[in-house]
Amino acid sequence: MSSNNLKVSFCIPIKNRLGDIKSTLKKNLLDNVKDSDIVEFIVICFDDDGNETSKWVQENFPEELKSGYLRYYYHDDLPVWHFGKAKNAFKKYIKGKIYASLDGDNFVGKGAGKHIVEIFERYDYNCVLHQFQGNWGDGTCGRISINAEDYIRWGYDEDFLPRQWDEMDAMLSVLVNKENVKYIHYTGEGKNIIKKSHPFRRYLDEHAIEIEQIALPESENNFFMENAAVGEHDNSYVEDDARLRLSSIYNHLLSYLKNSTDKVNRSVYLSEILQCQKDFTEQIDPSVNLSLFLSCDDVRVRNFNPEPNSIMLVSCIKDENDIHGWLEHYRRLGVNFFLLVDDNSEKPLDELLSKYNDVFVFSPKVGQFKFAKTMWLECLLNRFCLDSWTYIVDSDEYAEPCFKDIDLRSPNSTLNLTKRNKGKYYSGFMLDLYPNNLTDIENVESTPITKYTHYQFRPKADFEHYHTHNTTKWSYGAYSDWAYQIDIRYRTNKTFDSMRKFPLVKWESKMHLNQGFHDLIINGDKRTYNALESTELMPIRHYKYRSIASQISGDSAKNIAQYHDDTKRNIESAIKNFNTIIKECVLNPFSFEFISPLLVPTPYNSYVSLVKDEINVPTYSGHTLLYNEGAVESIRGNIVIAPTFNDAICFILNNSPFRNLVSAIDSTAVFSTVSDVPDNDNITFGFPIFQIGLAGTGSELIHEYLTSRNVKSILWSPEDTNIEQRKSTAKRIHTDIMGKIHSDYDNPIESISAYDAICDIGCVIHNFEKILAKYPESKVIFTSSDFELLKGVNRSDYDDFYKRVSEWCEKFGPDKWVLVNPINDGFGDDFDRFINV
Incomplete structure (x- = not known):
């Protein structure tokens, strides 16, 4: 048989179902033998032991195998049945122009191959043929035929749960992603899946997609036998089985999420996926969920039941460079067992950690990190960690408990906890660490984790944009002042991330995580910022910048595409500006070494x-x-x-x-952390201080330094990170340096004379002499970094700025002005000399 003439390939995957193909294969081959020049049958056997099936096929179909009308292969790479993986296995074998899905227990009918070819040729091979007969359990819903090129391109989704909605997703993916493709179905009640299936129709409606639907005449439906399959199910078999019902919901939502680019719809689908995951954990036995979502080759897992009062740790890990030190840290905190999900690390964790008897490594079967991470971990939590104190942390997070004299192994350990958490959890917060000096960041990509030793705790600031942002309000509420003091991500990169965490939990079956562990849901109730109101609030040494450095250097295969859109943008921005961010962290005057969790200020400490x-x-x-x-x-x-x-x-x-x-x-x-000197807010220098230049990091550092020296300072800074846009904003708002700042600013400044210092009031077009004319006792600070920024934006603006500043400074003398670089080590000394403090 010449492969050039093959038009349709019937593809049959089986696993431990020899009885099915004994009933169907011979009949299907006979019913289509007259068209063997254009039709082929391919069987792939995934049996645990394929000898019996292989022997039966070879003994019963020697001529068909020799001619190529039947091809048979044995694969040993599917230890547990998974519909999508099994169906995709034909991609490297298919020779026909049409892929036709066929289950091992299905009959195709006399002349079925020729019938399929005639339909595809009629519609120029740009169609999807669904041979559904209208009853969910009769075995025909999975009978789809699509162009082989479309099958190879889109095929089946291997991130799905093992069963349900696989064929529907294959059809939907082709129909919504390929132009002008037609949906072909039979005439009759319920045979049009677009009309019959609410999930199918819902996606098309929500995306306003119109699919051309063509009903075949009844005369073309006569090749089916009376019984389409060996074993038929009841019409409601999916609804009657909670696992199948939830699997169907979960898989069709994954199909939605994969195919949609609409942000609003994607957000809805993601929420529904997360709810479906909660339904799984609450309605399905933990052992069943574990087998559905995770696999583990470690034979110890089969008999693993932790001793009562064991301390557990669960985590999802991908390419962590410092895994051994991380494990040792938590062993020192008393962890007895580590349950780790290896999210496809370049070097598998089970190989890397094989020498440790306290480590169990699992691999995901289903889902992607961005939405399935919590499901993976809840499978472990509900199976192994019920009523046990459990650390739930990422591999770049080192929790630092502040409690003392509490033995988590004691049955009465909950009596020592605060009343607010009622003995169920400890709250925590991430403290981003960075290297301490410039020599450590010259080759920051290779700087070891041991050099990441410092964090920031800076003065409070009345930045309305920060305090009113949704992330800030949700995470910190009344404690946003404190959050600002440790939030170097906003400080260096203008990103909003929740640093609130719940790292230590006494796990219960009615608990749920959110994807970043920033929330803990108990009996349907979410935590609030009140969770921060604890004397045991736990700092978590966070090596986010170390992880980013690893990505930059190529030491980690971690892909930022796995994160949700907002987090992805934040990480991309951090990677792009990484060297600047680290330098600003190192040179910040409010930098402290992490030497004890007891010396990190919190709202209650x-x-x-x-x-x-x-x-x-x-x-x-x-x-x-x-x-x-x-x-x-x-x-x-x-x-x-x-x-x-x-x-x-x-x-x-x-x-x-x-x-x-x-x-x-x-x-x-x-x-x-604050001075107790009475009337501290009234301390002034007796003259205004103005920092003039482009909005940005330099002015924020100066503002913070002024605040630390008890100067009544205010910072006006446009939030836009684009330099040209900042200049445009400054020009629009600052029509005259002596006038009022435009009232459409969120926090209008009625008069600059009401403050001792104002940062970012100037831009390159201002006449600086007006300042001294209006305030003869004032002093002015210029940031040298602005010159370099301007040089990169517009040379003429740079030349004009430099010339005017030089002339102005020469005219009024050094007692009226200073040129400083706030990220230099000597900034504080230069500034203090200037203002004679």
Whole structure:
């Protein structure tokens, strides 16, 4: 048989179903043998042991195999049946111009191959033929034929659950992605799937897609036998089985999400997928869910039942460079067992971690990271972690518990928790870390994780855009001031990310995660920002920038396409601006080494006390540290070690955001993140200070520094990151430096004379002499970084700006102006000399 003449390939996948093809294969071959010059049958056997099936086929069809009318293959790469994977296996074997799906228990009917070819030739091979007879359980709904090129291009979705909606998705994907393709169906009640299937029709309606539907005459429906399949199901067999019903919903929503580019619809589909995942966990046995969504080759899993009061950890991991150190960190926190989902790491985790007896590695069967991550983990949580304290963290997150004297293994450990969480969870927040000095970031892509040691805690700022953003309001609510102080992502990249987390949970069956673990749903109720109201609020050392560096260097195969759109844009922006972001972090004046979770301020821990003994602990909120005499200044747990008590006080003042000594007596010292000096807000310099230049990082740093020096400062900064757009905005709003700032700004400044310092009030067109004419005692700060920015935007603007600044500064002298670079180490000294503080 010449493959050039083949028109249609009937493709039959089977697994451990020899009885089915014994009933159907011979009949199907005989019914189409007259057309064997244009028809072929392909059988792929996925049996656990294919010897019996292979032997039966070879003994019963030697002539058909020899001629090529029947081709038979054995595959051993499908340990568990999966419809999509089985159906896609024919892509490398198909020779016909038409792919025809055929289950092992289906009869095709006499002359079926020729019938299919005639229809496709009639419509120039630009059609989808559905041979559905109108009853869900009769075996014909899966009888589809499509152009072989379309089958190879779109085919079946291997991210689906093993059964349900596979053929429907194959048809829908072709119909909505290929131009002018026709849907062919038979005449009769219920035989048009577009009309019969609500999910099919829903997608077309929601995307306003019109498909040309052609009903074949009844005379072309006569090749079917009375029974289309060996075993037929009841018409309601899917609805009667919760697993099949939910699988159908889940798979058709995955089909929607895959095919749609409409943001509104995609958001709805994603929400429905997440709800369907919750329904799975609540309605289906945990062992069944585990087998549906995850696989594990480790034979220990079959008999794995953790001891009561074991401490567990679950995580989804892809190409983590520092996995061994991460495991060791959590072992020190008492974790007994690690349940890890390997999201297709370049080097499989089960190979990398094979020496560890406390690690179990699972692989996803279904879904993609961006929406299935929580489902994968909830399968593990519900199967292995019920009533156990469990860390739920990513592989770049190192939780740092602040509690003491609490044994999580104790049945009564919940009695030691705060009343607010009712013994169910600990709240936490991510603290992004970065390298400490410039030498560490010269080759930042190869900088080891041990060099990522510092975080930011900067002065509060009244940035309305930050405090009123939806992410900020949802995550932090009344504590947005505190969130701003640690949020370097907004500071360096103008992105909004929730840093709130729930890293430690005593898992219950009615709990659910959200995709980023930024929320914990208990009995249908979501957490609020009130979850931050805890003295045990847990810092999480977060190595996000280390992960981004790995992506840049190519050490990680992690693909940002796996994230949702907003997160994807944020990561793309961070990658693009990475070197600038890291440099700004390193040189920021409000940078602190992470030496203890007890020295990281939180909403309920803005004070910290140091005592020689715990008899006379002061009545301030916050953590209490104990002093121990020792030769080297350090902190271990809640013990501060130093040669003298005064040395211990200096150690805290110099190495933490608690830089204000509220009180100190012989045996007790109290520290705060803010000064307790009365009327602090009224401290002024007696003259206005103006920072003039383009809106951006430099002005924000200066504003923060002014605030830290008790200068009553306000920052006006357009949010647009495009330099030209910022210039345009500045020109529009600042019609005259002496006038009022335009009232359409969210936080209008009625008069610049009401403040000691205003940042970003100028742009390149301003006449700076007007400032001194109006305020003869004022001083002006220029940021040198603006010159370089302008040079890259417009050379004429740069030359004009430089010339006018130079002339102005020469005329008024250095006591009236200073040119500073706020990201240089010497910025603070230069600035202090200028304002004579």
